[in-house]
Amino acid sequence: MVSKAKTKPVHGDSLLLVTVAALLSLGLLMLYSATFYVGVDFWHQQLKWVALGLLVMAVTAYFPYTILQKLAVPIILGTIALLVVVLLFGNTILGAQRSFEILGISIQPGVLARLAAVIYIAAWLATKGEQLHQMRYGLLPFAVILGVLCGLVALQPDLSIAMLLAATGMLMFFFAGGDPIQIFLSLLIGGGVFGMLAWQLTHARERLIDYMAALKDPSQLSYHALRSVMAIGEGGVGGLGIGSGRLKTGYLPVPHTDSIFAVIGEEAGLLGALLVLGLFVYFAYRGYRIALETSDPFGALLAFGVTTMIILGALLNVMVMTGLVPFTGTALPFFSYGGSEMLVTLAGVGLLVGVSRGRPKGDWNAILDRGWRNWRARLSRGVRRTGFAGH
Amino acid sequence: MSVTWQKRTHGVQRRQEAFDRALARVFLGGVIVITLLGSLYLALVATNTRLSGKVWQMEEGIAEWQRQNEALTVEIARLSSIPVLIQRSIALGYAPAANVHYLVLPEP
Amino acid sequence: MLRNPESRLRLISLLLIALLLLVVGQLVRLQVFEHPRYVAEAKQMLERQYSLPAAPMGKILDSNGALLVGNLPVFEVDAYLERTDETETAIPELAVILNRPEAELRTALTFPETYTGTHVWAPLARDVTSDTLRQVRAMNLRWVTITPTWKRYYAEGALAAHVLGFANAEGYGYGVQAYQWRLIYTPPEFSAGAISGQNEPLPEEVARRSVTPVPGVNLRLTINRTIQAYVEGELDKALVEYQAEAGTIIVMNPQTGEILAMVSRPSYEPSRYADYAATNQSALFVDPAISKAYEPGSVFKLITVASALDAGLVDTNWTYEDTGMLEYGGVVARNWDRAAHGVQDLEGLLARSLNVGAATLTTRVLGAERFYKSVAAFGFGQLTNVELANEAQGLVHMPADWDWQDGFLVTNSFGQGIAVTPLQMAAAVAAIANDGVMMRPHIVAERISSDGNSVLIAQTPIGQPISAEAAQTLTELMARAMETRMKQATVPGYRIAGKSGTAQIPVSGGYDPDDIIASFVGFGPLPDPQVLILVKLDRPAIDPLLRWGSQTAAPLFQRIAARLFVLLQIPPTE
Structure with a gap:
């Protein structure tokens, strides 16, 4: 059984924290560079968001994350409510209802939904166990949950977040032990639904058509993509120099939010872009390592989900900026201007740190007995087709 | 038991973590240095840009003043032009002289 | 296999790494291989023309x-x-x-x-x-x-319209604005x-x-707006009084060449020049004072006498027998009254304005070579290079020209058969007034650039057509002639030298039988003349007996001279 050796409290993953610190500093630096031309207000606001976010991160890091498992249902219901509210009462900007204001602060439930979804899905998957393989208890309810969430977001319409949500969810499902064949089938169906949906929505359809055309002929890229690609290309290997970017002065749309990676490419060049990508890669490494080293399935899934959420967001943004993927408006975590995004990301990082600190003292032995034993037991019996599902 | 559990409870993990923390401290130092340098450089560039923006604005301001100056010059000229002077003299009660005889006086 | 978290994670990581490599590859492609292309594209987009105020x-x-x-x-x-x-x-x-x-x-x-x-x-x-x-x-x-x-x-509205002129965006136009x-x-x-x-x-x-x-660059002219306005008023009155078609008055300082006023009628409003052009009235833009040559008539006798004096071939004692006509080269010269005046000296020649005397001087005394050398020295047939656009050279027939006829030597002596501009005439007489030194007539006194630097235009002598002695002699002759026979042009208290002229106007096949150009050139006060005034009236339509230069242009000269002496604060000399 368990020795009574005194277990000292485990510190959070410090290398992860340093990586996040690096990403945040670079983010603030680049945001300043991208916005000083029009004034420092954006930057000051972002500073406040970062400060608030760090506070939130500290809170969630010391927060006993297991409580979230119990709170998962109210969380998700609350998120769904917010999503409905935004659809009904949201401010319409650029044809989309993504945010609404309370007391002068603009809240974007779509972004919030990503974290809430991760928490809920992690909780849900952690309790399923062996049943994951049965369609009735596994894939179908999951698909319903995911579908509702994505649907509400997609109705805003915000296809990019819906896509990210779906992708994160599917990957979590797979990591938790879902049947690959089921996943593949659902991808097909989901892809089909997505395609139909995209076809219906005019601007999404236009973007798809543009994208198809651009695959054949790069000069057909949409205006925004053309500009961001030009900015990146102009940077060359060494970049023009931080702050000396030229296209951000009115030729590159939204340099402070979506296009900030283009600004990085233009000013810091290939080296800068690779540095940023490298930081994200290292972040992913630390995050996934935490997921693997955690003994608690909920914690593992949570860590995996948060890391994936952040990484996929970054990946999508970078792929859009380099012209590989049809244009969607997504933010680069840690870099783009935006309170909701920053707060949610940092809250997620806090949860990650919390998971890395280990389970709260009280439950340690209990889980160590049960979950841990069952989980690791699977290793030796490699023939069985279940992952840690079915503990 | 498993390697991970052993690591956690038998100090191997602790050592790993201590090393990680030391490494993190070094990295943090590096991040701070790079950020400082970067922000200094950026501040320079930003000041430069701001100044040149001011220069351009001032030059446009000069052009605007020039225009106002010319407008005022024109207005002054109009007010001291011969027709206006004649009008104003008549309004003040002067009349055009018909027969003017000039007296030649010795210089005082 | 796939059945534990590590391997699933490995698979997922592989997927993510694959996507990442795609991105890195694209980055490399954009920033290394296609970098020059994007630099060029960005340059093309950014570098545009922008207009400065x-x-x-x-x-x-x-x-x-x-x-x-x-x-x-x-x-x-x-x-x-x-x-x-x-x-x-x-x-x-x-x-x-x-x-x-x-x-x-x-x-x-x-x-x-x-x-x-x-x-x-x-x-x-x-x-x-x-x-x-x-x-x-x-x-x-x-x-x-x-x-x-x-x-x-x-x-000032239409003041000095011809002098100021106008210019379009290409610099084509009239007056000093076009020239400068x-x-x-x-x-x-x-x-x-x-x-x-x-x-x-x-x-x-x-x-x-x-x-x-x-x-x-700002230009300060030599034109004095008060004098210009006054002279314009006088010319307008004179055109009405003498019913002349057109007129020109030039006021200049013979010692410096500065033009104090230059007026021509008919005139126009330079601020609306496009309207005139649209209604086919662009002929108004041409400045008669510098662009329209005319036959000067008797005023030109000054040049003839000056030439003879300068050559040393005559002096105040020289006389000739005036028989009322002189024939040379197929042309007959007659005096204005067709009478013979007997023995006349230079003073008589000038006072009575005798064509025969002038013709005698050119044909019997000077000869073509010496005469035309003087004519050229006085600047006739050449540009004065005053700072006004569209200056004309006039027309002087020289012996070497293909269309030379001997008769020109006769007619030119009294200012017919030769075409000069009013400014040329004024400048030439100014040389006589200035001890024989001809100053370049100029309109611009100073160039002031926007940074405050100014350049004063120097007063340059452009030649010495006659010696100082000859000039002084001639001036004295002119003054005496005025005192004896042209009192209507004299100003009490001042000594003035001048000459009137009544010239015929050439038409195809000869000369207009009725109309004339009445003119007068005078300067004073002697011995230090500061003002030279040339008055020219085209085709005064009053009674033919009353329209001679001495009856129209001369009194006008007197009025202007009297007023100008006051305006310029020149005290009487006697």
């Missing part, structure tokens, strides 16, 4: 610094329409503000049916003042562009450099060049 043209001032021609800041209002712009609601108000008929405005602002471009540019109004502009700006129309520009402002175009005009500058999306130059561009427009 237009500089005001140089101002023209009179000799005391009063503004004659200035710049009025105005605006051009144009429309730059995209297809989606909604113009209908704005048209009624705009039509009222800009003072254009609604229908015209509407057609200007509609996209032509077959036009495929994305934008249409239509000029809406020119020379818009700032009040009107405020109203246009208040309408807040996105598709209206406003360009600040300048309009020339003539402070390159000085007073700075062309609108365009710079090509990196611009931001808001059309402001980027820092590297601002550092590269200064964008402050440099105004043109």
